[in-house]
Amino acid sequence: MNKISFEGYNENSLTFNKAEGSAIKKGDFVAVSANGTVTVAAANGDIIGYCADVDGDYVTVQTQGYIKATLGSGDGVALGYTSLTINANQEIISSTTARKVLVVDVDIPGRTVGFIL
Numbered sequence: 001m002n003k004i005s006f007e008g009y010n011e012n013s014l015t016f017n018k019a020e021g022s023a024i025k026k027g028d029f030v031a032v033s034a035n036g037t038v039t040v041a042a043a044n045g046d047i048i049g050y051c052a053d054v055d056g057d058y059v060t061v062q063t064q065g066y067i068k069a070t071l072g073s074g075d076g077v078a079l080g081y082t083s084l085t086i087n088a089n090q091e092i093i094s095s096t097t098a099r100k101v102l103v104v105d106v107d108i109p110g111r112t113v114g115f116i117l
């Protein structure tokens with residue numbers, strides 16, 4: 001039995017307006033597009049968080065805490081503080097310019113990565 005858990009650590013969420021015409025869905029990484037408004041994050045762009053829920057024109061975005069996501073290319077994704085962004089498929093990839101997050105688990109064969117925003 002694995003007793004290690006990162007879920008729930010320092011989780012914080014904010015509610016934003018959904019950008020008009022945006023196809024945000026639960027599980028997408030998002031970026032601010034206007035005052036109080038988010039849209040699906042662009043590939044290789046900055047992400048402010050992870051879409052935890054969509055309710056009509058409102059989006060709940062997890063801006064802090066543990067997130068387990070699909071790993072794109074595992075190249076450069078390492079444990080510890082690592083710069084991460086997403087590719088066009090909303091998969092996590094390494095970056096040289098994005099903000100650093102704390103990567104706590106990487107499973108390259110299983111294509112998952114866990115990190116703390």
